[in-house]
Amino acid sequence: MIKVENLTRTYGAFTAVKDVSFVARPGRVTGFLGPNGAGKSTTMRVMVGLTSPSSGSVTLNGKRYADLPNPGRHVGVLLDASAQHGGRTGREVLAIAAQTMGLPKTRVDEVLALVSLTPSEAKRRVKNYSLGMKQRLGIAHALLGDPEILILDEPANGLDPAGIRWMRGLLREYADRGGTVLLSSHLLTEVQLIADDIVMIGRGQIVAQGTASELVAGAGTYVRAVEKDELARAAAAEGLVLSPVGDGFRVDAEAVAIGRIAAKQQITLIELRPADGGLEDLFLELTADTQRETFTEGVTA
Amino acid sequence: MSAVIDTPAPSHAADDGRDRRPSFARLVGVELRKMADTKAGLWLLIVVAVVTVLVNAGVLIFGHRDDLGFTDLLQMSGIPQGFLLPVLAILLITQEWGQRTGLATFTLTPHRGRVVAAKLAAALGFVLGAFVIAVAIALVLTPLTGHGFDGVTANWLGRLFLGVVIGALQGFAFGALLLSTAFAIVTYFAAPMVLSIVASIWTSAGDKLAWVDFGSAQGVLFDPSSPSGTEWGHIVTTSLLWVALPLVIGIWRIRRSEVK
Numbered sequence: 001m002i003k004v005e006n007l008t009r010t011y012g013a014f015t016a017v018k019d020v021s022f023v024a025r026p027g028r029v030t031g032f033l034g035p036n037g038a039g040k041s042t043t044m045r046v047m048v049g050l051t052s053p054s055s056g057s058v059t060l061n062g063k064r065y066a067d068l069p070n071p072g073r074h075v076g077v078l079l080d081a082s083a084q085h086g087g088r089t090g091r092e093v094l095a096i097a098a099q100t101m102g103l104p105k106t107r108v109d110e111v112l113a114l115v116s117l118t119p120s121e122a123k124r125r126v127k128n129y130s131l132g133m134k135q136r137l138g139i140a141h142a143l144l145g146d147p148e149i150l151i152l153d154e155p156a157n158g159l160d161p162a163g164i165r166w167m168r169g170l171l172r173e174y175a176d177r178g179g180t181v182l183l184s185s186h187l188l189t190e191v192q193l194i195a196d197d198i199v200m201i202g203r204g205q206i207v208a209q210g211t212a213s214e215l216v217a218g219a220g221t222y223v224r225a226v227e228k229d230e231l232a233r234a235a236a237a238e239g240l241v242l243s244p245v246g247d248g249f250r251v252d253a254e255a256v257a258i259g260r261i262a263a264k265q266q267i268t269l270i271e272l273r274p275a276d277g278g279l280e281d282l283f284l285e286l287t288a289d290t291q292r293e294t295f296t297e298g299v300t301a
Numbered sequence: 302m303s304a305v306i307d308t309p310a311p312s313h314a315a316d317d318g319r320d321r322r323p324s325f326a327r328l329v330g331v332e333l334r335k336m337a338d339t340k341a342g343l344w345l346l347i348v349v350a351v352v353t354v355l356v357n358a359g360v361l362i363f364g365h366r367d368d369l370g371f372t373d374l375l376q377m378s379g380i381p382q383g384f385l386l387p388v389l390a391i392l393l394i395t396q397e398w399g400q401r402t403g404l405a406t407f408t409l410t411p412h413r414g415r416v417v418a419a420k421l422a423a424a425l426g427f428v429l430g431a432f433v434i435a436v437a438i439a440l441v442l443t444p445l446t447g448h449g450f451d452g453v454t455a456n457w458l459g460r461l462f463l464g465v466v467i468g469a470l471q472g473f474a475f476g477a478l479l480l481s482t483a484f485a486i487v488t489y490f491a492a493p494m495v496l497s498i499v500a501s502i503w504t505s506a507g508d509k510l511a512w513v514d515f516g517s518a519q520g521v522l523f524d525p526s527s528p529s530g531t532e533w534g535h536i537v538t539t540s541l542l543w544v545a546l547p548l549v550i551g552i553w554r555i556r557r558s559e560v561k
């Protein structure tokens with residue numbers, strides 16, 4: 001379990017992270033979502049003691065990171081997959097970490113297999129790695145100590161679609177076995193696909209948090225029908241407002257309510273599902289005043 | 302779900318050592334390894350060994366053997382080693398910043414002071430190794446010289462070793478202070494040069510400058526004759542100024558700075 005309490009980090013007059021509190025629970029994947037520069041990486045660096053907080057605290061399974069005797073065995077960390085010595089081989093990078101943590105050499109082969117880096121790839125120098133290979137190496141590095149907690153900053157960066165699916169499966173399974181996973185992303189769809197809980201951050205402050213289903217539920221339903229006008233009229237009669245989105249409508253109601261109306265009125269539905277991009281709307285809306293675009297508006301360079 | 306919450310995450314293949322903090326010896330081992338497992342580091346180590354051999358061989362071939370002895374050979378080795386070992390010590394520290402491996406190093410060992418201490422021990426290990434090589438080569442070649450082991454005393458050997466150690470420590474301190482390989486190397490070599498130039502121009506201040514002129518003060522350690530009391534004083538004050546002070550500030554900086 002990761003517990004962040006009233007965390008604030010300032011750089012001079014600038015507040016990168018402001019009074020952030022949230023909990024990432026065991027057995028769940030927590031998505032840490034926010035636009036560029038929101039403070040995700042800063043928060044994660046504070047978690048593992050690389051950056052000191054201006055105020056507030058973080059505990060991992062009840063302990064401060066610095067108080068963990070052998071932290072690599074409890075917390076797996078991936079902050080930046082490119083932060084490795086280009087001259088070392090992938091295997092050597094893992095071997096050094098394994099030696100520090102007091103792990104047997106066989107563990108290196110285990111994690112290499114786990115992230116599908118072949119023995120010949122593991123012998124290559126990291127500077128010759130592709131982006132995706134570096135990312136896999138970084139994930140292997142995080143998994144090495146068989147930790148209970150994973151802290152991953154943008155782990156999907158540079159992975160191809162197959163790689164992203166693989167990682168999703170890996171983290172899912174990891175959480176299902178009771179592990180705590182915190183991963184950051186600035187891509188909503190990515191987080192939506194994997195996270196059980198979502199913490200949204202914008203310009204250093206938490207703007208929303210909850211289970212993914214709660215947050216998605218708030219986004220309503222998307223519906224498309226052949227008889228558009230009839231559907232709009234029937235819904236209005238039930239007190240529901242349809243807002244046009246593309247070819248169909250978004251409505252703040254459960255899918256079943258819309259389905260009933262359609263059935264009663266014999267309207268032909270061609271699509272009925274939780275509003276796609278509903279969370280996206282929410283994300284954009286919640287971060288609207290904190291977004292870069294708005295933020296720099298009017299400032300002509 | 303409460304059952305899940307109470308279960309430690311993945312199946313623990315090797316539970317031993319999970320809550321044992323890595324020993325200092327292990328950290329030193331890791332640091333020694335990290336120096337030798339990159340091309341730059343490995344080549345530097347090879348160059349230290351090879352140049353030491355070459356310098357000795359060169360002196361024997363091109364010098365007057367009859368005028369040479371063990372002391373001369375060892376002093377010769379000290380010259381290239383005096384250049385290379387500080388660079389090695391600098392790299393030990395600055396690599397973590399230049400290559401950003403500090404992210405991994407300091408998350409696995411959050412107590413940064415321990416990491417620096419382990420690096421310091423590793424640096425001393427390399428200095429000792431290089432010194433042993435130099436002594437071994439000199440021992441082998443001495444029978445070919447005219448002076449043999451004339452003038453060799455334990456005191457002199459100790460001073461020589463101290464000289465190399467202080468030089469390497471100075472490199473280490475500059476690395477810790479500046480956290481940049483290029484910057485630290487340039488400063489390491491430029492600072493004593495600038496001081497010597499100042500000393501040669503500003504002759505009226507010569508006596509006072511001797512207390513801060515690192516190069517001249519430490520150079521005495523390599524002479525066969527024992528330094529005077531004042532000279533020891535110079536060695537101590539220049540070491541405090543050029544080794545201890547940057548090292549303390551450097552460690553303070555490393556401990557507080559943000560690693561990213």
Ligand SMILES: Nc1ncnc2c1ncn2[C@@H]1O[C@H](COP(=O)(O)OP(=O)(O)OP(=O)(O)O)[C@@H](O)[C@H]1O
Binds near residue numbers: 037039
């Ligand atoms: N050392 C520093 N000095 C000044 N500002 C900093 C420093 N470190 C971070 N910041 C600022 O803090 C803010 C948060 O940065 P952070 O890297 O945490 O964002 P992020 O959410 O990870 O963004 P991204 O999605 O782009 O990775 C940014 O505005 C950044 O410029």
Ligand SMILES: [Mg+2]
Binds near residue numbers: 041
């Ligand atoms: Mg970031």
